Amino acid sequence: MCVMKKTLMLVVSLVLLLGMFIGCDMAMDTSALSSRGVPLDSPLDSGRSLKGNKPVAFTASVQLFQDFTSVVTLDMGNSNHYKTIEETLYSFLDLGPYGQYGGLVSSDWDLLDGKLVVMSNVTDYNLDESTTEIGGSNHSVINIVDPATGEVVATLDANGTVKGSLFGAEIAMNWVMKENSTGVNARGKVDGIFTWYVIDPETGVLNPNYIPNGNFVLTGTYK
Known part of the structure:
Protein backbone atom coordinates (compact mmCIF):
# COMPACT_ATOMS: atom_id res chain seq x y z
CA MET A 1 0.00 0.00 0.00
CA CYS A 2 2.83 2.38 0.89
CA VAL A 3 4.55 1.53 -2.39
CA MET A 4 1.41 2.38 -4.39
CA LYS A 5 1.12 5.77 -2.63
CA LYS A 6 4.77 6.57 -3.39
CA THR A 7 4.29 5.54 -7.02
CA LEU A 8 1.17 7.69 -7.32
CA MET A 9 2.92 10.70 -5.77
CA LEU A 10 5.84 10.26 -8.19
CA VAL A 11 3.51 10.20 -11.20
CA VAL A 12 1.68 13.32 -9.99
CA SER A 13 4.99 15.11 -9.44
CA LEU A 14 6.17 14.26 -12.95
CA VAL A 15 2.91 15.53 -14.45
CA LEU A 16 3.21 18.80 -12.53
CA LEU A 17 6.83 19.27 -13.58
CA LEU A 18 5.97 18.55 -17.21
CA GLY A 19 3.13 21.06 -17.08
CA MET A 20 5.41 23.73 -15.61
CA PHE A 21 8.05 23.08 -18.30
CA ILE A 22 5.55 23.34 -21.18
CA GLY A 23 4.02 26.48 -19.71
CA CYS A 24 7.43 28.08 -19.33
CA ASP A 25 8.42 27.17 -22.89
CA MET A 26 5.20 28.59 -24.32
CA ALA A 27 5.71 31.80 -22.37
CA MET A 28 9.24 32.09 -23.76
CA ASP A 29 7.98 31.56 -27.32
CA THR A 30 5.29 34.18 -26.85
CA SER A 31 7.79 36.64 -25.41
CA ALA A 32 10.18 36.07 -28.33
CA LEU A 33 7.46 36.62 -30.90
CA SER A 34 6.31 39.74 -29.13
CA SER A 35 9.85 41.14 -28.94
CA ARG A 36 10.21 40.68 -32.72
CA GLY A 37 7.03 42.60 -33.34
CA VAL A 38 5.12 39.64 -34.80
CA PRO A 39 1.35 39.95 -34.22
CA LEU A 40 0.26 37.10 -32.00
CA ASP A 41 -3.19 36.97 -33.54
CA SER A 42 -1.82 36.60 -37.10
CA PRO A 43 -0.37 33.54 -38.86
CA LEU A 44 3.38 33.86 -39.42
CA ASP A 45 3.10 32.88 -43.07
CA SER A 46 0.51 35.54 -43.94
CA GLY A 47 3.15 37.63 -45.75
CA ARG A 48 1.61 40.86 -44.58
CA SER A 49 4.84 41.97 -42.94
CA LEU A 50 6.60 41.76 -46.34
CA LYS A 51 3.95 43.60 -48.31
CA GLY A 52 5.29 47.03 -47.42
CA ASN A 53 8.71 46.16 -48.92
CA LYS A 54 7.38 45.15 -52.34
CA PRO A 55 8.40 47.62 -55.10
Whole structure:
Protein backbone atom coordinates (compact mmCIF):
# COMPACT_ATOMS: atom_id res chain seq x y z
CA MET A 1 0.00 0.00 0.00
CA CYS A 2 2.83 2.38 0.89
CA VAL A 3 4.55 1.53 -2.39
CA MET A 4 1.41 2.38 -4.39
CA LYS A 5 1.12 5.77 -2.63
CA LYS A 6 4.77 6.57 -3.39
CA THR A 7 4.29 5.54 -7.02
CA LEU A 8 1.17 7.69 -7.32
CA MET A 9 2.92 10.70 -5.77
CA LEU A 10 5.84 10.26 -8.19
CA VAL A 11 3.51 10.20 -11.20
CA VAL A 12 1.68 13.32 -9.99
CA SER A 13 4.99 15.11 -9.44
CA LEU A 14 6.17 14.26 -12.95
CA VAL A 15 2.91 15.53 -14.45
CA LEU A 16 3.21 18.80 -12.53
CA LEU A 17 6.83 19.27 -13.58
CA LEU A 18 5.97 18.55 -17.21
CA GLY A 19 3.13 21.06 -17.08
CA MET A 20 5.41 23.73 -15.61
CA PHE A 21 8.05 23.08 -18.30
CA ILE A 22 5.55 23.34 -21.18
CA GLY A 23 4.02 26.48 -19.71
CA CYS A 24 7.43 28.08 -19.33
CA ASP A 25 8.42 27.17 -22.89
CA MET A 26 5.20 28.59 -24.32
CA ALA A 27 5.71 31.80 -22.37
CA MET A 28 9.24 32.09 -23.76
CA ASP A 29 7.98 31.56 -27.32
CA THR A 30 5.29 34.18 -26.85
CA SER A 31 7.79 36.64 -25.41
CA ALA A 32 10.18 36.07 -28.33
CA LEU A 33 7.46 36.62 -30.90
CA SER A 34 6.31 39.74 -29.13
CA SER A 35 9.85 41.14 -28.94
CA ARG A 36 10.21 40.68 -32.72
CA GLY A 37 7.03 42.60 -33.34
CA VAL A 38 5.12 39.64 -34.80
CA PRO A 39 1.35 39.95 -34.22
CA LEU A 40 0.26 37.10 -32.00
CA ASP A 41 -3.19 36.97 -33.54
CA SER A 42 -1.82 36.60 -37.10
CA PRO A 43 -0.37 33.54 -38.86
CA LEU A 44 3.38 33.86 -39.42
CA ASP A 45 3.10 32.88 -43.07
CA SER A 46 0.51 35.54 -43.94
CA GLY A 47 3.15 37.63 -45.75
CA ARG A 48 1.61 40.86 -44.58
CA SER A 49 4.84 41.97 -42.94
CA LEU A 50 6.60 41.76 -46.34
CA LYS A 51 3.95 43.60 -48.31
CA GLY A 52 5.29 47.03 -47.42
CA ASN A 53 8.71 46.16 -48.92
CA LYS A 54 7.38 45.15 -52.34
CA PRO A 55 8.40 47.62 -55.10
CA VAL A 56 5.52 49.57 -56.64
CA ALA A 57 5.67 50.32 -60.37
CA PHE A 58 4.64 53.72 -61.71
CA THR A 59 4.71 55.90 -64.82
CA ALA A 60 4.76 59.64 -65.31
CA SER A 61 4.61 61.88 -68.37
CA VAL A 62 5.52 65.51 -68.89
CA GLN A 63 6.36 67.98 -71.64
CA LEU A 64 9.53 70.01 -71.07
CA PHE A 65 10.46 73.32 -72.71
CA GLN A 66 13.94 74.74 -73.10
CA ASP A 67 14.76 78.11 -71.59
CA PHE A 68 16.95 79.18 -74.50
CA THR A 69 18.35 82.08 -72.45
CA SER A 70 19.96 79.56 -70.06
CA VAL A 71 21.95 77.58 -72.65
CA VAL A 72 25.76 77.78 -72.49
CA THR A 73 27.66 75.66 -75.05
CA LEU A 74 31.41 75.25 -75.46
CA ASP A 75 33.22 74.46 -78.70
CA MET A 76 35.56 71.62 -77.73
CA GLY A 77 38.08 72.34 -80.51
CA ASN A 78 37.13 69.67 -83.01
CA SER A 79 34.97 70.56 -85.98
CA ASN A 80 31.84 68.93 -84.57
CA HIS A 81 32.50 68.35 -80.86
CA TYR A 82 30.54 70.49 -78.39
CA LYS A 83 29.61 70.48 -74.73
CA THR A 84 26.55 72.16 -73.28
CA ILE A 85 27.49 72.97 -69.70
CA GLU A 86 24.28 74.79 -68.83
CA GLU A 87 20.75 74.10 -70.03
CA THR A 88 17.46 74.19 -68.16
CA LEU A 89 14.15 72.65 -69.19
CA TYR A 90 10.85 73.51 -67.52
CA SER A 91 7.49 71.77 -67.50
CA PHE A 92 5.95 75.25 -67.27
CA LEU A 93 7.57 78.18 -69.02
CA ASP A 94 6.27 81.75 -68.72
CA LEU A 95 7.63 83.97 -71.49
CA GLY A 96 5.61 87.02 -70.54
CA PRO A 97 4.23 88.71 -73.66
CA TYR A 98 5.14 85.66 -75.74
CA GLY A 99 2.83 83.39 -73.78
CA GLN A 100 2.91 80.51 -71.32
CA TYR A 101 3.83 76.96 -72.25
CA GLY A 102 3.59 73.54 -70.64
CA GLY A 103 1.84 72.25 -67.56
CA LEU A 104 2.09 69.71 -64.75
CA VAL A 105 3.28 66.12 -64.45
CA SER A 106 0.68 63.40 -64.97
CA SER A 107 1.43 60.26 -62.93
CA ASP A 108 -0.12 57.42 -60.93
CA TRP A 109 2.34 58.20 -58.12
CA ASP A 110 1.13 60.97 -55.82
CA LEU A 111 4.65 62.24 -55.21
CA LEU A 112 4.94 63.21 -58.90
CA ASP A 113 1.37 63.81 -60.03
CA GLY A 114 0.44 67.47 -60.40
CA LYS A 115 4.01 68.65 -59.82
CA LEU A 116 6.35 70.89 -61.81
CA VAL A 117 9.70 69.78 -63.27
CA VAL A 118 12.95 71.72 -63.53
CA MET A 119 15.59 69.72 -65.40
CA SER A 120 19.24 70.82 -65.66
CA ASN A 121 21.38 69.19 -68.35
CA VAL A 122 25.05 68.78 -69.19
CA THR A 123 25.48 67.27 -72.67
CA ASP A 124 28.70 66.17 -74.38
CA TYR A 125 27.94 65.60 -78.05
CA ASN A 126 28.96 65.62 -81.69
CA LEU A 127 26.87 67.68 -84.10
CA ASP A 128 27.03 67.46 -87.88
CA GLU A 129 25.83 70.90 -88.89
CA SER A 130 25.25 69.87 -92.50
CA THR A 131 22.79 67.11 -91.57
CA THR A 132 21.87 68.27 -88.01
CA GLU A 133 22.64 64.76 -86.76
CA ILE A 134 23.52 64.73 -83.07
CA GLY A 135 24.84 62.06 -80.72
CA GLY A 136 26.45 61.97 -77.31
CA SER A 137 26.01 61.55 -73.58
CA ASN A 138 23.71 63.42 -71.23
CA HIS A 139 23.62 63.99 -67.48
CA SER A 140 20.54 65.49 -65.86
CA VAL A 141 19.46 66.64 -62.42
CA ILE A 142 15.67 66.54 -62.33
CA ASN A 143 13.92 68.48 -59.58
CA ILE A 144 10.27 67.78 -58.80
CA VAL A 145 8.63 70.95 -57.47
CA ASP A 146 5.38 71.41 -55.56
CA PRO A 147 3.55 74.23 -57.41
CA ALA A 148 1.69 75.25 -54.25
CA THR A 149 4.79 75.88 -52.14
CA GLY A 150 7.63 76.11 -54.64
CA GLU A 151 9.55 73.51 -52.64
CA VAL A 152 11.54 70.68 -54.21
CA VAL A 153 9.90 67.42 -53.08
CA ALA A 154 12.25 65.05 -54.95
CA THR A 155 15.53 65.11 -56.87
CA LEU A 156 16.45 62.57 -59.55
CA ASP A 157 19.95 61.98 -60.90
CA ALA A 158 19.91 60.68 -64.49
CA ASN A 159 22.55 59.56 -67.00
CA GLY A 160 22.20 58.35 -70.56
CA THR A 161 22.47 59.18 -74.24
CA VAL A 162 21.08 61.52 -76.87
CA LYS A 163 20.86 60.35 -80.48
CA GLY A 164 19.09 61.62 -83.57
CA SER A 165 18.94 65.05 -85.16
CA LEU A 166 17.98 68.59 -84.21
CA PHE A 167 14.60 67.81 -85.77
CA GLY A 168 14.07 65.05 -83.22
CA ALA A 169 16.52 63.21 -80.98
CA GLU A 170 15.87 60.37 -78.58
CA ILE A 171 17.03 60.94 -75.01
CA ALA A 172 17.27 57.72 -72.98
CA MET A 173 18.53 57.71 -69.41
CA ASN A 174 18.59 55.65 -66.24
CA TRP A 175 17.76 57.55 -63.07
CA VAL A 176 17.86 57.14 -59.31
CA MET A 177 16.07 59.28 -56.75
CA LYS A 178 18.63 61.03 -54.55
CA GLU A 179 16.37 63.04 -52.27
CA ASN A 180 12.64 63.15 -51.57
CA SER A 181 10.20 64.33 -48.93
CA THR A 182 8.78 60.85 -48.21
CA GLY A 183 11.99 58.90 -47.61
CA VAL A 184 11.27 56.25 -50.27
CA ASN A 185 13.79 54.60 -52.60
CA ALA A 186 13.07 54.87 -56.31
CA ARG A 187 14.81 54.22 -59.63
CA GLY A 188 13.96 53.63 -63.26
CA LYS A 189 14.23 54.99 -66.81
CA VAL A 190 13.29 58.19 -68.61
CA ASP A 191 12.78 58.33 -72.36
CA GLY A 192 11.76 61.16 -74.62
CA ILE A 193 12.04 62.80 -78.02
CA PHE A 194 13.41 66.33 -77.93
CA THR A 195 13.08 68.66 -80.92
CA TRP A 196 15.13 71.84 -81.44
CA TYR A 197 13.93 72.75 -84.95
CA VAL A 198 10.68 72.44 -86.90
CA ILE A 199 9.79 73.45 -90.43
CA ASP A 200 6.95 75.91 -90.84
CA PRO A 201 4.60 74.15 -93.29
CA GLU A 202 3.40 77.46 -94.72
CA THR A 203 6.81 78.93 -95.49
CA GLY A 204 8.90 75.78 -95.85
CA VAL A 205 11.66 77.21 -93.65
CA LEU A 206 12.55 76.94 -89.98
CA ASN A 207 9.87 78.29 -87.66
CA PRO A 208 11.56 81.20 -85.83
CA ASN A 209 8.92 81.19 -83.08
CA TYR A 210 9.31 77.53 -82.18
CA ILE A 211 10.44 76.80 -78.61
CA PRO A 212 12.59 73.63 -78.33
CA ASN A 213 10.72 71.03 -76.33
CA GLY A 214 10.15 67.33 -75.82
CA ASN A 215 7.72 64.81 -74.39
CA PHE A 216 9.16 62.53 -71.73
CA VAL A 217 7.93 59.35 -70.03
CA LEU A 218 9.35 58.38 -66.65
CA THR A 219 9.00 54.76 -65.55
CA GLY A 220 10.29 52.94 -62.50
CA THR A 221 9.56 51.53 -59.07
CA TYR A 222 9.55 52.86 -55.53
CA LYS A 223 9.39 51.23 -52.11
